[in-house]
Amino acid sequence: MSKISQRVSTISPSMTLAMSAKAAELKAAGENVISFGVGEPDFITPAHIIQAAKDALDAGHTKYVAAAGLPALKKAVCKKFKQDNGLDYEPSQIIISNGAKHSIFNAVFATVDPGDEVIIPAPYWLTYPEVVKCCGGVPVYVYTTRQSGFKMTAAQLEEAVTPKTKMLIFNSPNNPTGAVYSEEEIRAIAAVCEKHDILVLADEIYEKLIYGGQKHFSIGTVSPKMKELTITVNGVSKSYAMTGWRLGYLAAAPEIAKAIASFQSHATSNVNTMTQYAAVAALEGPTGPMEEMVKAFAARRDRMMEMLDNMKPLGLDYVKPEGAFYVMLVCDKLYGKSFEGKVISGSMDMCEMLLAHAKVALTPGVCFGADDCVRLSYALSMEEMEEGLRRIEAFVKALK
Ligand SMILES: Cc1ncc(COP(=O)(O)O)c(C=O)c1O
DSSP, X not given: OXXXXXXXXXXXXXXXXXXXXXXXXXXXTTOOOEEOOOOSOSSOOOHHHHHHHHHHHHTTOOSOOOTTOOXXXXXXXXXXXXXXXXXXXXXXXXXEESSHHHHHHHXXXXXXXXXXXXXXXXXXXXXXXXXXHHTTOEEEEEEOOTTTTTOOOHHHHHHXXXXXXXXXXXXXXXXXXXXXXXXXXXXXXXXXXXXXXXXXXXEOTTTTOBOTTOOXXXXXXXXXXXXXXXXXXXXXXXXXXXXXXXXXXXXXXXXXHHHHHHHHHHHTOSOOHHHHHHHHHHHHSOOHHHHHHHHHHHHHHHHHHHHHHHHGGGTOEEOOOOBTTEEEEEOGGXXXXXXXXXXXXXXXXXXXXXXXXXXXXXXXXXXGTOTTEEEEEOOSOHHHHHHHHHHHHHHHHTOX
């Protein structure tokens, strides 16, 4: 008899973490590796947020608090949803968890039964399918195209719906593509969900990281019915450079929030208390430092696109990213070419060879359901980014 449960044995380890580990190994061995694999802002948490955590400790806030979250933080989250997203929630509908990843797990675990289908537009953040599988659900992928800007259309969604469809996982701004859906596109998708009573897990973690003219639109605001169907997930990791603090949150219909609160009360209890005080300061404090961060990302995105445009004659392409801090570089025209006799047959080879020969770490698109691409993050300094892109260009030019 296997010691591992069937549920957990279906899960694959995170390939992005595996690539990062390889890059870190090379760096530790003294190699000058530039990493485009990073999934977190390269900024330090703003000082006023750090101070709030210190103040909480000094004030003796070192004990358990309510399992679903500190009342002051839930209130701050309600205010944020109202002001930024036009979503009206009661504090009892908010659950504070250990990162948005944990919120996503809770949301799926509380709603998806074995055999239920969960629709995931591809390319997708690699955690979604694993969470669904872990809960006994069946991931159903809807493959988007470069032509549609890596966005799923309402017609594609309609086609993927079956009597077993329970949920759609919807992520805008998107990791890994940087796609941001417009209000019109979201309304069309919502109409399909309303028609078939499909829950929507709206992962809005990159909400604040949008460049250019696009505006974030929350699918839960489409109608009262959509609000009932939507579980909106967000957190402080990306917007406030707080990845290591581990704090995410969700808002859901009362029945779902109550179920998640019960489950969390047994699984983890509350998120560590001083982090919750820090999150109140993040949500209610000055926005200046974060606006600076967004400006820096916007400048890097523009520079990256400029340099990638110059590489198009080499067979590389990309879809203009509107948000988050990632670009999917389409590189399948290079498959079949070789470097020192080794043929590139897919995105994993491409990344392994770039790491070995150009000392740049990228994430293979196969991790996200898109083997024709590799993902580049621009959460690294402008200088490193430029040097890394020059190395990629030199590698591609040397291919036979
Ligand atoms: C799309 C997406 N959702 C959620 C998360 C998780 O964020 P957190 O650090 O809050 O768990 C990430 C982190 O990479 C992400 O890319």
